[in-house]
Amino acid sequence: MKNVRSVLPMQTAKTGYIILSFVLCLFGIFLICRPDVSTAVIGSFAGILLIVFGIFKLIGYFSKDLYRLAFQFDLAFGILMLVLGIVILTKPENLLHFLCIVTGLYVTADGLMKLQTAHDAHRFGIGKWWAILAAAILTCILGVALLLRPGASTALIMRLFGCVVLAEGILNLLTVLMTVKIVRNQRPEIIDATYTEGNEP
8 A cells, every 4th residue: 555654663652652661660679668668779770761661752752653752852851852761870979869850850851742742642632631631730749849858868769760760651551552553564654644733615
């Protein structure tokens, strides 16, 4: 069929998002339960995870799924995650402090972007858009809390870091499951031709 878009990039991005979101959730739970884990181990794992997630974000952005909601901000975020992952792997000095600042800023920004995604999902008629909204608000709050780091004990910071990672994993999982719609034999021009906000004669 002429001009049919391959769904392989979308399927790859969606599957990668789901798997990595589960990994984030498990990593967050692990940090909450084991706040005494070595910061070097956390840094290595976090750096690798950021690089892999960044790659899938870029794949998602260029796949142009039907709704174009989950991946709409992922060009910048994908590049940012790649850069941060490389920096974390190559610059282990003061790792915990650096991780808290970087993760807090990233998660807060991502939560704010997902507020826009929830709003757009509501306009598209996606029934459970409010779940994305609630998860985005919670993620923003935890991201700011990680930046402020109330109580200076390492154990508390680690548990808070774990909560932030868990919340980010849940937010990404909800977003990709609810807003990424893969349609077989989708034509590249289908969205632009059929939906333009405020399209009036």
